[in-house]
Amino acid sequence: MGTAGREALSDETAVAGLTTGAVARRLGVSPTTLRSWDRRYGLGPALRSQGRHRRWSPRDVAMVEEMCRLTAAGAPPAEAARVARLTHGGARPSTPSAGPPARQPAPPVAAGPPVAAGPARRGGAGGGLPLGDVRQECRGLARAAVRLDAPELESRLLDAVGQHGLTVAWEEVMVPTLRAVGRKWESSGDRYVEVEHLLSWQVSTALRRAPLVLPPRPAVPPGAEPVVLACAPGEQHSLPLEALDAALGELGVPTRMLGAAVPVEALLACVRRTGPVAVVLWAQTRSTASPPLARHVAGLQWGPAGARRRPAVLPVGPGWERRSAGGFPRCAGLRDAVETLSGLYGADGAGRRPPSRG
Structure with a gap:
């Protein structure tokens, strides 16, 4: 072999440096799965190092990444492998292999043919995670x-x-x-x-x-009172509250999201300044759920004498037990909370407030 040929082979070998274990960890699959894909579909490393060790080039990794993406979307493995080879494959060197040679793919009808995912299916774990009986998207x-x-x-x-x-x-x-x-x-x-x-x-x-990505929905009239969303003081888990904020936004309900660990004074100042139709207090744990705070917020009043207004208070989250929530309404989940809060707005978009006690 000439000097130029040896240099070219050395460069290609240097690029193909990932082991099967490293690729498996990167993709979230087992090394056995990668070896199986190599034997069945020809989705393996193009080069082997001295001692027959498998080394994966960036192109090899891109090919099995495409295989993972397509199978996770519901494509049959054989079809996913065909598309992965067409998209990222190429001429592979003729090196001996322990398994049978892979079939050559048929010439593509169009460049990069997409594989349409089928209807949502219930599936098992993905990436080694204990998912159980869930949607295929999971x-x-x-x-x-x-x-x-x-x-x-x-x-x-x-x-x-x-x-x-x-x-x-x-x-x-x-x-x-x-x-x-x-x-x-x-x-x-x-x-x-x-x-x-x-x-x-x-x-x-x-x-x-x-x-x-959501279709536009008709919003309540401009100037309608908002819903204030706040995590209880000391509560850092705000993700479910963010989901509620987004779900209300999908319906056009105005909100004021305060986020995690809202100090008491900041919450009270926001309620007084915005005059909300409702205040949502999220608590993930019993230690952050505060019935006195919920009662205090519910007792806030504003407006001229004879037309006093106060907010509805909705304690949400697993931290609120039936006893700690007192006489406040309880919501079983996101859907229930959205229905309760959107129901506070009448047909004309005006907020329906609880009657004032004083």
Whole structure:
């Protein structure tokens, strides 16, 4: 072999540096799965190092990433492999292999043919996460989360919102995947913390971007009183409250989102300044749920004498037990909270307030 040929081979070998284990960790699949795809569909490393070790080039990795994406979307494995080869494959060197040679793909009819995902199916775990009986979208979302694939997470989350609406996407796609990541983190020591953080951030981002993919809805008249959304003092878990904010926005209900760990004085000042039709107090744990605060907010009044107004108060979240919620209404979930709050607006868009006690 000439000098130029040896240099070219050396350059290509240097690029093909990832081991099968490293690729498996990156994609969130097992090394056995990668070897199976290599034997069955020819989706394996193009080069082998001395000693027959498998080394994956960037093109090889891109090919199996496409395979993961398509199968997670519901495509049959054989069809997903065909498209992955057509999209990212190329001429592979004729090196001996332990398995049978892969069939050559048929010439493409069009460049990069898309594979349409079938109807939502119930599926098992994705990326090693204990999902159970959930929508098929959860499986693809979990695989992307384990791979720390932020662009894929963003795309899948917005697709779910656009296809199913905010409430269904939250209750049947986002929440099951978040819970699976939480269970995996709790059972794996310090592992998967980065997966939970990335997934939570991407869910939060998708909730804020929901108006971009949802059809416009008629809003209540301008100037209508808003709904104030606040986490109880000391409560840091704001993601469910963000989902409620997005779901109300889908219906055109005006909101004022204060976010996590709202100080008492800040909450009271916001209520006095905005005159809301309702105040939502979110508490994830019993330690942050404060019945005295809920009663105090419910007792706030404003307006001229004889026409005093006060807000409806809705304690939401698992931290509010039936006893701690007192006589306030309780909501079983996002759907129930949205119906309760949107029902406070009459046909003319005006807020229906509880009668003043004084």
